[in-house]
Every structure is written in C-alpha cells, then in structure tokens.
Amino acid sequence: MPKITLLNDGSSYEFTPELVPHGGHGKHLSLLDLAEHFGFHIEHACGGACACTTCHVIIKKGEENLTPMDDDEMDRLDMAPGLTLRSRLGCQCIVKGDVEFEIPSWNVNYVSEGGGSINLGDAIPNPKK
Ligand code: FES
Numbered sequence: 001m002p003k004i005t006l007l008n009d010g011s012s013y014e015f016t017p018e019l020v021p022h023g024g025h026g027k028h029l030s031l032l033d034l035a036e037h038f039g040f041h042i043e044h045a046c047g048g049a050c051a052c053t054t055c056h057v058i059i060k061k062g063e064e065n066l067t068p069m070d071d072d073e074m075d076r077l078d079m080a081p082g083l084t085l086r087s088r089l090g091c092q093c094i095v096k097g098d099v100e101f102e103i104p105s106w107n108v109n110y111v112s113e114g115g116g117s118i119n120l121g122d123a124i125p126n127p128k129k
Pocket of ligand 1: 026043044045046047048049050051052053054055056076089090091092
C-alpha cells in the first residue's frame with residue numbers, strides 16, 4: 001500500500017489507490033489530490049491546472065515512485081520560487097509508491113495556519129532589501 005509522508009509535520013497516510021476518489025485537485029492520485037483527501041492543505045491557486053506554482057513541493061524520498069515530469073510541469077516549475085532539483089508540482093505528480101515530501105519553508109506557515117489565503121509574501125526575495 002503506497003504511503004505519503006508530509007515531513008513538515010510528520011503526518012503520513014497509507015492508501016489503496018482504487019479506493020481514493022478523484023477530489024478534483026489536479027490529477028487523480030497526484031500528491032496534491034491525496035493531500036487534500038487526507039486533510040492537509042497544500043496551496044493550489046489554479047486548482048491543479050498546472051497554471052501556477054503554489055503547489056510546489058520538494059520530494060525528499062521516493063522520487064522514483066512519482067510519474068515522470070512532463071513538459072508542461074517542467075515549464076511551469078521553472079517559474080517556482082525556491083526551485084530545487086527535487087521540486088515538483090504537487091498537482092501534476094501522481095503517486096505510485098511511498099513518497100516523503102515537504103512544503104517549502106517560505107510557505108510552511110500557511111500550512112500550519114490551515115490555509116485560507118495565498119501566502120506568497122516571502123516567496124520571491126526582494127534583491128533591494
Ligand atoms: S495548483 Fe497550480 S500548478 Fe499546481
């Protein structure tokens with residue numbers, strides 16, 4: 001049974017793919033769709049349409065258990081603040097096995113506060129500061 005683990009708070013969830021309905025948060029069984037299904041919020045301003053970068057997550061383990069990145073995700077991810085070699089868009093990567101991931105630190109307060117607004121205040125550092 002695949003398991004996703006959110007390292008920011010250590011919560012993890014096992015699931016049977018056939019039993020998880022598509023919640024409409026990006027691709028079915030994407031990291032974002034699963035996260036929302038299990039009740040932890042990842043920002044997703046465009047609703048999972050690969051048209052923003054707010055669902056940016058960093059994969060710490062299990063990259064091989066996600067579907068490969070397609071050109072649309074790659075192009076969009078290029079615009080993400082704090083991009084790393086292990087970054088993915090949560091709405092686009094479909095989970096096939098165990099995955100450990102974190103939400104970037106610039107957006108972590110948003111998670112702990114339970115959502116409600118888009119917190120991009122510190123996402124793009126101001127070079128003039
Ligand atoms: S929610 Fe907008 S790209 Fe994933």
